[in-house]
Amino acid sequence: MSRFAHFVAIDWSGAAGERHKGIALAHCTTGDAAPALVRPGHRWSRQEVLDWLLHHLPSDSLVGMDLGQSLPFADCGAFFPGWDASPADARALWAMVDTLCADEPHLGVNGFVDATEPSRHFRRHGGRCGDRFPAGRGRLRVTERAQEAMGCKPYSNFNLVGAAQVGKSSLSGMRVLHRLGGQIAVWPIDPLPPQGSVVCEIYTTIAAMAAGRPASRSKIRDGASLDHALATLGSAPFGHAGAIDDHQSDALITAAWLRTVAHMPALWHPAALTPEIARTEGWTFGAT
Template identity: 70%
Template sequence: MTAGSHGNRFGHFIAIDWSGAAGERHKGIALAMATRGNAAPRSIRPGHRWSRNEVLDYLRNELPDDALVGMDLGISLPFADHGAFFPGWRDTPASARELWALIDGICGDEPHFGVSALVDHPDLCAFFRRHGGREGALFGGGQGRFRATEAAQRRMGCKPYSNFNLVGAAQVGKSSLSGMRLLHRLANRASVWPVDGLPDEGPVICEIYTTIAAMAAGRTASRSKMRSALELDEALAALGSPPSGLAGPLDDHTCDALVTAAWLRTAAHDPRLWHPRELSDEIARTEGWTFGAV
């Protein structure tokens, strides 16, 4: 695919604010879609409390073939720092897709894409920081291990958390691990960038960080969360989008999804974002990348 053709490749831009919380249905899951042109993005099933299984069903059965889908989760674990996801473990996977299969295999009996069996696994729990002050001997100390894309996020002013960290309000570990189970179950229904490259046709899923979209819309990293129609419409205007048509207070998950869908529509045209300087074939295959991190 030529560098200038990325934007014309897609006609539907879907953002998914994801959640790793326990249970079936979550106010923290929100989906929004923007279409080619400049119409305001719209929530998908507004007011609906999504389950993770319903998101999988949507991606399997309702995804347009020209869709670019951004999911707010980490699509893999750190690999480049030690040349392995789980260094020293004899069964450590060699690629992101093998990692997804491993996680789903270990956790296959857990409903709602739960991941307790993985983080409590006798060989793997040592790599995670878990609740109750249980920091595994191989967690890495400090903030833990990071992927190359998370170093790029930090340079942009973001404050990413390690996907091995499962503690704290801002932790992303459980949501990322549950998302990896979904990606495995999705199989070949969609390509996952950059793990699968960027094929010339078919829907593509990428990892997003909603803070990057909010920053592109004029917010700061520390003020990335929006909770009113006024804040939302200001951000949409900065991205060249008409107002949302909504009013009053809104939850930040809805705002995140709508703003990120509008941002994806503009960002997909930028060839730099598809070719980050540090994204090697090896990192693409193992750690993946966050679309928009440069």
């Protein structure tokens, strides 16, 4: 049995502006009741999500956030090799991102990706590719290599270009993780505590695969397919007729999946997760 009483999944967005269709929160409790959307119909801002986590999160919650906790480190021995000020670990990276973007509204991150040294490592819009962004797909974390082995197609957090890029959403998420201020444990950067709430990184494709979807067709956009996926996870139906936003369905499926797998020790102790990787790169819950 899981020690958690509540399961929350957050589909995240790093898009410009204040409020985003791409942010969705879903919540469920133990048992098999269908997950529910948090504040359905509301268009969330990133700051509102942070405030909800700090002030409204139910106790003993497992919270999955669909973003990268950190940047690649293990492959080069540094986030930004060749830069003396490169942060030593994930928490120092979060602090740097938040500091360089302190005056930017809506938890934006342009101040970081446009800074002289960090910008050398990112592929940015307008054909701007830093001289330290390698040829091809870019650098990946160890957990992203594990995702590849599962059949997923992760993208480098140093890539800020294209519909599937995850770089800006991950960087804006790092500002949120930093501003949690240690009030909620962030696994595996923090060890899994014996009680209390925990935030972890999720990749919604992993949850969709567990719900019977192939990685190439992980997005669900109709209520019937959503209910079929939830049933595979042992959940009662959400009961939505017709089209549904895939950000909402991602969150709903992932909340139900977290409830199903949170008690599994193997997911908290993947073979490739060393203390050094936990401290620097973090990990995606469910990547094995």
